[in-house]
Amino acid sequence: MDVLTTALDLGLLDTLESGPARLGDLAGRFGLQPVRLYKFLDCLESLGCVVRDEPDDDIEQATYAAVPGLRAAVVAVVGPDAIERDRDRYPWRQLHGRLAESLRGEIAIPDDDFGWPPKTHEQTAAFEQSMSAGLGPAIETFHRHAYRLWPGRRRFLDVGGGDGTLAAQVLGDAPDLLVDVFNLPEVAPLVDRTRDRCVDPQRLGFVGGDFFAEPLPSGYDALAFVRVLHDWPNDVSRRLVESAYQALSPGGLLLICEEFRTPDRLAMQFFWSYFLIGVDSSFSRLRDAEFYTGLLQEVGFEKVEVLPGTWELVIAVKPEEPFAE
Numbered sequence: 649m650d651v652l653t654t655a656l657d658l659g660l661l662d663t664l665e666s667g668p669a670r671l672g673d674l675a676g677r678f679g680l681q682p683v684r685l686y687k688f689l690d691c692l693e694s695l696g697c698v699v700r701d702e703p704d705d706d707i708e709q710a711t712y713a714a715v716p717g718l719r720a721a722v723v724a725v726v727g728p729d730a731i732e733r734d735r736d737r738y739p740w741r742q743l744h745g746r747l748a749e750s751l752r753g754e755i756a757i758p759d760d761d762f763g764w765p766p767k768t769h770e771q772t773a774a775f776e777q778s779m780s781a782g783l784g785p786a787i788e789t790f791h792r793h794a795y796r797l798w799p800g801r802r803r804f805l806d807v808g809g810g811d812g813t814l815a816a817q818v819l820g821d822a823p824d825l826l827v828d829v830f831n832l833p834e835v836a837p838l839v840d841r842t843r844d845r846c847v848d849p850q851r852l853g854f855v856g857g858d859f860f861a862e863p864l865p866s867g868y869d870a871l872a873f874v875r876v877l878h879d880w881p882n883d884v885s886r887r888l889v890e891s892a893y894q895a896l897s898p899g900g901l902l903l904i905c906e907e908f909r910t911p912d913r914l915a916m917q918f919f920w921s922y923f924l925i926g927v928d929s930s931f932s933r934l935r936d937a938e939f940y941t942g943l944l945q946e947v948g949f950e951k952v953e954v955l956p957g958t959w960e961l962v963i964a965v966k967p968e969e970p971f972a973e
């Protein structure tokens with residue numbers, strides 16, 4: 649991180665991206681010591697960021713070329729909006745080096761530093777911001793399957809829909825759909841902010857509520873849980889799916905999207921797995937897609953399918969009302 653941040657901040661990456669550069673020229677231009685810069689560029693080379701051509705023993709004649717797309721990739725990894733920067737705002741260092749104590753239950757992340765539910769507006773805003781920072785794969789999957797998800801649907805409720813980032817994206821894919829976010833009332837101002845920036849603000853609504861304290865609102869023919877069910881133990885997830893079944897109109901569509909359990913996704917989830925070791929109020933459990941396909945059938949849904957994507961999307965339909973005998 650230090651090497652990449654420094655290369656970006658110095659402006660070295662801009663120069664390297666415009667074409668191969670000689671070490672002597674780089675040192676002169678940026679006021680750097682050639683021998684030190686040589687070692688620094690070795691670090692970048694070891695990360696696969698630059699390709700070196702060293703014609704002879706004179707290191708100042710060595711030339712370096714950036715691999716294509718380097719600057720954008722480095723901005724994504726260390727820039728102000730990078731997921732790494734977001735995760736670093738959390739007090740994970742309190743566990744660092746003390747994992748054994750944490751595993752024995754001797755230390756924990758104090759509630760004031762992180763806990764569920766968030767206690768202050770700042771904690772709520774920070775948490776939802778972290779969520780939307782990692783939402784890309786879900787947005788991609790919803791967009792990819794939009795052509796079959798939304799035609800004929802009128803009202804969509806994104807349950808536990810964060811600050812409305814996904815809902816706002818869906819509006820762009822479904823010009824006739826009304827989309828509401830269901831979330832704890834304190835999240836309303838964050839959804840207001842998303843609405844101000846979205847393509848069609850009057851189609852993005854907010855319904856405040858607590859899905860443990862009350863039934864999910866009815867009147868929707870599509871309803872989603874995106875990274876919501878994996879926060880809870882099996883019996884609680886089941887209750888939420890049952891509540892969705894009750895709420896949906898006959899023929900309504902349920903969508904479940906989260907990181908189903910594979911080695912790659914566990915790796916993407918590594919920060920939360922690690923940090924939440926010391927947070928007992930938050931569960932976080934990656935499941936296999938089959939857990940949900942089975943659960944949906946047991947609860948009464950039909951036409952259960954797993955649609956492909958960076959994160960897959962499990963969809964299912966509530967049966968139309970049976971004809972009266």
Ligand SMILES: C[S@@+](CC[C@H](N)C(=O)[O-])C[C@H]1O[C@@H](n2cnc3c(N)ncnc32)[C@H](O)[C@@H]1O
Nearest residue numbers: 779780808809810831832857858859860874875
């Ligand atoms: C892990 S986040 C996922 C947010 C969003 N769907 C995403 O993927 O970015 C869980 C969401 O569920 C919401 N949530 C948690 N408990 C809730 C409750 N009891 N009632 C309603 N929403 C709740 C949180 O506020 C948060 O927005």
